[in-house]
Amino acid sequence: RQAVQAAVKSERSDRIVLDAAALGRHDRLIQAAAMRQVLEQLGTPMRAIDSRHLGRLCDALGPAGPAGVALPGRLRLQSEFLDGHPDFGAVAGLVNHVGDPETTGGFRRFVEWSNSVITYEEIFNRRFIEAPIVNPTAMWRRETMEQFGLYLSGDFPEDYEMWLRWLDRGVKIAKVPEVVLDWHDSHGRLTRTHPIYSDKAFYEIKSHYLAKWLSEYNPYHPAVWVWGASRISRRRARILEQHGIVITTYIDTRKGRQIEKEVTYYDDLPDAGSLFILTYIRQMDNREKIQAFLEQRGYVEGKDYLLVS
Numbered sequence: 001r002q003a004v005q006a007a008v009k010s011e012r013s014d015r016i017v018l019d020a021a022a023l024g025r026h027d028r029l030i031q032a033a034a035m036r037q038v039l040e041q042l043g044t045p046m047r048a049i050d051s052r053h054l055g056r057l058c059d060a061l062g063p064a065g066p067a068g069v070a071l072p073g074r075l076r077l078q079s080e081f082l083d084g085h086p087d088f089g090a091v092a093g094l095v096n097h098v099g100d101p102e103t104t105g106g107f108r109r110f111v112e113w114s115n116s117v118i119t120y121e122e123i124f125n126r127r128f129i130e131a132p133i134v135n136p137t138a139m140w141r142r143e144t145m146e147q148f149g150l151y152l153s154g155d156f157p158e159d160y161e162m163w164l165r166w167l168d169r170g171v172k173i174a175k176v177p178e179v180v181l182d183w184h185d186s187h188g189r190l191t192r193t194h195p196i197y198s199d200k201a202f203y204e205i206k207s208h209y210l211a212k213w214l215s216e217y218n219p220y221h222p223a224v225w226v227w228g229a230s231r232i233s234r235r236r237a238r239i240l241e242q243h244g245i246v247i248t249t250y251i252d253t254r255k256g257r258q259i260e261k262e263v264t265y266y267d268d269l270p271d272a273g274s275l276f277i278l279t280y281i282r283q284m285d286n287r288e289k290i291q292a293f294l295e296q297r298g299y300v301e302g303k304d305y306l307l308v309s
Contacts, residue, residue: 052142053139053141068134068182068184069181070180071180074180074181077176085174089144089148089166090138090140090172090173092133092138092139092174092175092176093175093181094114094137094177094181096181096182109284112284113284114131114132117132117175118174118177120173124167124302127164128206128210128213129287129307129308131159131163133163133173134181135159137181144166148165148171152165155195155204156196156201157202160206164209165209168212203239207240208243211244215244218276220276224240224276224277224278225248225275225276225278226249226251226277226278227279227280228250228280229263233281234250237280248262249261249263250264251263252264252265266293271298272299273304276305277294277305277306278306279307280308281309287307
């Protein structure tokens, strides 16, 4: 109700639309019938059938209410973006992290990263790091949904899979550069508790789509170099081998590591234009340092390397 009330105060009623298909999978998610009743009580009709753009007003329900609440003006901003950019199939936005900074630091860092990925080019190139779209900020065209489908059931994070699938199929997505959602964090979030959101599930589904991307864009396919020679990085990267990718060399920041494949010290990298690098370093600070190093050496994101962790 809080999300709908906020939207009703600032939006035209024909923009108050709900993604009922997406909301039906988990019993803790808002059901369309309940939201219809709320809208009727507020004196606002539900116009999802005739709407060209479908948007989410809030996220999963928890004991204290919705985990995320759309801010006033959000639907208007995003609808205007889609009207003004007919080649884009979906749009999202920035979020405000609401939570205890001492207990939800990891989530806060994810929000900071997500808010830095705004343009289509950034989303396209960095979709394999993390899910680039905060799901309850999304709005998409009806024809996008009808052509490419919505959430699929499986042993994978369904929202991340949908964004990867849409981007793989050529759907252009960007964000309005404004905060459109207060996103509340808690220890009981589905993303913290359900096995489809496990680290393994994320790397399984991203590796599937990453392998497809590499087959099209890696000029040295199927060969790649992997930055990250630790046991964890190698375990994550090896999932790619199940999809026909060949890891020829690991890149390490220390000399002398002995593993099952060739290891190159990072400062001994050859010039750009002779290999393709995937970085499997997850820490944000180190990821940024690696990117700066590669750019200084002439490597171009999306052409010579990708950040994938």
